[in-house]
Amino acid sequence: MKKNKLFQYFLLFPVIIYSFLLILIPLIYVLFLSFCKNDSYGGMIYEFTLSNYLTIFDFTYMMILLKSALIALIATLICAFISYPFSIFLMDKSERTRSFLIKLVMIPFLTNSLIRTYGWIVLLRKNGVINSALIGTGIISKPLSLMYNNLGIIIGMVYTLLPFMILPIYSAVSKMDYSLVEAAKDLGASKWKVFKEVILPSTISGLFNGSLMVFIPAIGYFFISDILGGGKVMIIGNLIKNQFLTARNWPFGSAISIFLILITFLLVKLYKKIGGKMDDLGGF
Amino acid sequence: MKNVIVRLDNVSKKFDDKTIIKNVSLDIYEGEFITLLGPSGCGKTTILRMISGLERVTSGDVYIDGENVTNVEPTDRPVNTIFQNFALFPFMTVWDNVNFGLKMKKVPKEEAEKRIKKAIKLVKLEGFEHRYPPQLSGGQQQRVAIARGIVMNHKVLLLDESLCSLDLKLKREMQIELKKLQKQLGMTFIYVTHDQDEALTMSDRIAIINKGVIEQLDSPMAIYRHPKTTFVADFIGESNILNGTIGGVVGENAFLNILDNITLTIKNNHYKKDQILKVLFRPETFEIHNKEVKDSIPGLVKDYIYDGQFSKLEVLVGKKEPITLKVTITDADLCKKDDTVFLTVPEEKIVIIGEEYEEE
Numbered sequence: 001m002k003k004n005k006l007f008q009y010f011l012l013f014p015v016i017i018y019s020f021l022l023i024l025i026p027l028i029y030v031l032f033l034s035f036c037k038n039d040s041y042g043g044m045i046y047e048f049t050l051s052n053y054l055t056i057f058d059f060t061y062m063m064i065l066l067k068s069a070l071i072a073l074i075a076t077l078i079c080a081f082i083s084y085p086f087s088i089f090l091m092d093k094s095e096r097t098r099s100f101l102i103k104l105v106m107i108p109f110l111t112n113s114l115i116r117t118y119g120w121i122v123l124l125r126k127n128g129v130i131n132s133a134l135i136g137t138g139i140i141s142k143p144l145s146l147m148y149n150n151l152g153i154i155i156g157m158v159y160t161l162l163p164f165m166i167l168p169i170y171s172a173v174s175k176m177d178y179s180l181v182e183a184a185k186d187l188g189a190s191k192w193k194v195f196k197e198v199i200l201p202s203t204i205s206g207l208f209n210g211s212l213m214v215f216i217p218a219i220g221y222f223f224i225s226d227i228l229g230g231g232k233v234m235i236i237g238n239l240i241k242n243q244f245l246t247a248r249n250w251p252f253g254s255a256i257s258i259f260l261i262l263i264t265f266l267l268v269k270l271y272k273k274i275g276g277k278m279d280d281l282g283g284f
Numbered sequence: 285m286k287n288v289i290v291r292l293d294n295v296s297k298k299f300d301d302k303t304i305i306k307n308v309s310l311d312i313y314e315g316e317f318i319t320l321l322g323p324s325g326c327g328k329t330t331i332l333r334m335i336s337g338l339e340r341v342t343s344g345d346v347y348i349d350g351e352n353v354t355n356v357e358p359t360d361r362p363v364n365t366i367f368q369n370f371a372l373f374p375f376m377t378v379w380d381n382v383n384f385g386l387k388m389k390k391v392p393k394e395e396a397e398k399r400i401k402k403a404i405k406l407v408k409l410e411g412f413e414h415r416y417p418p419q420l421s422g423g424q425q426q427r428v429a430i431a432r433g434i435v436m437n438h439k440v441l442l443l444d445e446s447l448c449s450l451d452l453k454l455k456r457e458m459q460i461e462l463k464k465l466q467k468q469l470g471m472t473f474i475y476v477t478h479d480q481d482e483a484l485t486m487s488d489r490i491a492i493i494n495k496g497v498i499e500q501l502d503s504p505m506a507i508y509r510h511p512k513t514t515f516v517a518d519f520i521g522e523s524n525i526l527n528g529t530i531g532g533v534v535g536e537n538a539f540l541n542i543l544d545n546i547t548l549t550i551k552n553n554h555y556k557k558d559q560i561l562k563v564l565f566r567p568e569t570f571e572i573h574n575k576e577v578k579d580s581i582p583g584l585v586k587d588y589i590y591d592g593q594f595s596k597l598e599v600l601v602g603k604k605e606p607i608t609l610k611v612t613i614t615d616a617d618l619c620k621k622d623d624t625v626f627l628t629v630p631e632e633k634i635v636i637i638g639e640e641y642e643e644e
Contacts, residue, residue, distance in 0.1 A: 177369070182358070185357070185358045185359050186336055186363075197373075202374075
């Protein structure tokens with residue numbers, strides 16, 4: 001019995017070390033830094049202060065936060081709007097069709113997301129594939145500005161985060177008893193009513209789950225706004241990155257990071273309160 | 285003349301080139317309890333789903349209440365289904381479940397309330413209106429499903445193996461209740477099952493389905509007494525099916541040769557000499573004797589199971605090609621294992637499979 005327990009710890013050892021060295025200690029360090037002062041050369045003065053946190057509540061930073069949340073929210077909604085029809089379409093298809101289409105969703109994600117984001121430049125830029133095609137067919141005369149703005153960031157985020165919405169929703173929809181859909185039809189429900197009255201309430205946990213998995217990373221994905229926003233659009237992820245790399249104000253960067261973590265925790269709490277299960281998120 | 289409420293006209297169904305239903309035509313009358321009975325995979329549920337519209341026909345036409353509904357969505361067909369797993373909405377109360385269809389059809393609130401109350405009363409679920417289906421027992425869930433179907437006031441209710449998941453005692457109770465309910469409402473019930481006891485006790489008519497075709501459509505009694513095919517004879521009840529040849533015809537009588545050289549005298553029914561017949565003996569029609577009598581089949585009691593009310597025997601008959609007959613007797617003292625016995629069957633109880641018969 002005791003030997004068994006020891007063996008379990010032995011197996012867990014790498015994970016414990018990993019979590020401790022690479023997650024917990026850096027996190028404590030970030031927390032510690034967030035209460036320190038910054039000197040003008042980018043160094044730290046180890047004196048306690050709350051000013052970093054107070055700075056976050058400046059109008060400029062609040063606007064960035066609000067904008068980040070708005071962009072993330074729009075990306076989340078678009079993801080949900082794409083995921084539901086797709087999952088419902090797969091509902092009564094054969095096992096082969098299902099697994100084929102789900103693989104199609106997954107395959108792009110075996111490639112590095114940074115490279116894929118660069119790929120979007122080819123499609124979205126002024127003389128890119130989409131604009132050339134639209135001008136070539138005479139649909140538009142002037143190229144659309146599809147990137148280096150909020151739209152570009154949203155397109156990039158939807159593209160990158162879509163599987164995190166599709167998978168939980170698909171899983172919830174496919175776990176759903178299909179006879180419920182049939183019963184609803186049998187009782188005279190239109191397609192929209194079947195969705196609203198039966199499918200949505202049955203799969204709401206998948207929607208919450210997916211929303212969380214999309215919204216939280218979307219707030220912080222700085223490389224998408226760097227590449228597709230062209231550095232013109234500041235979201236909270238860029239703000240943090242800039243504090244560490246460009247502005248060299250580590251304490252302020254740390255404070256925003258901690259603030260973001262707190263918001264994430266709040267969202268998870270909210271999710272639990274609405275009735276989401278932590279199991280759906282992989283446990284907590 | 286009875287009013288046809290559901291008509292299948294030469295209906296076929298294919299799934300990926302596999303024919304599941306082959307040219308089935310079926311008239312179902314208003315107010316009858318009809319059962320589609322057959323082994324699993326025979327296509328009985330597919331027929332039901334083609335009536336509800338959840339499955340489209342590959343060819344043929346479906347009529348409900350005189351209207352061709354072949355291309356009508358299930359949403360707009362005036363029938364309701366009780367699903368095998370009940371398919372109750374787990375996140376709605378009993379009341380909301382029953383209300384669902386009325387809400388979809390935009391029935392005015394007052395009228396809806398009246399109808400829901402009536403339906404809930406009919407299935408004896410008063411007091412459970414605000415429970416959720418997962419909090420109910422199997423039998424109660426079944427009742428909710430029935431209430432949800434009958435509240436729509438349609439003329440036809442389709443039941444897909446609806447009693448299957450209940451335990452035996454509850455099943456028996458629900459069988460009786462279902463039958464009562466059907467009579468009370470005057471609705472047409474189309475019931476799908478693989479359970480022959482259920483079919484025999486509840487139905488006005490039974491359609492025996494095998495490999496996508498209707499083998500026989502008749503009253504339970506006719507199906508048991510006058511099976512049209514060997515499949516029906518074998519599927520319903522216990523049966524002994526033997527090959528027979530007409531040895532000769534003399535006026536009113538015909539001589540039927542079975543087994544090695546046993547001749548039974550039966551009533552002549554336009555037989556010809558050397559005509560080959562399939563002969564059905566039900567186990568309970570045998571009479572057992574210790575001495576040879578006229579038209580008797582000698583045999584050896586191979587197995588004897590005393591079962592209280594009945595004794596079940598296996599009797600080995602025939603010399604060249606021995607066959608084991610299933611025999612049921614009520615008098616346990618007549619014989620014992622390893623006895624030689626002589627079996628007779630009253631002439632009127634010998635059934636020639638597929639033979640025309642007169643209504644009883």
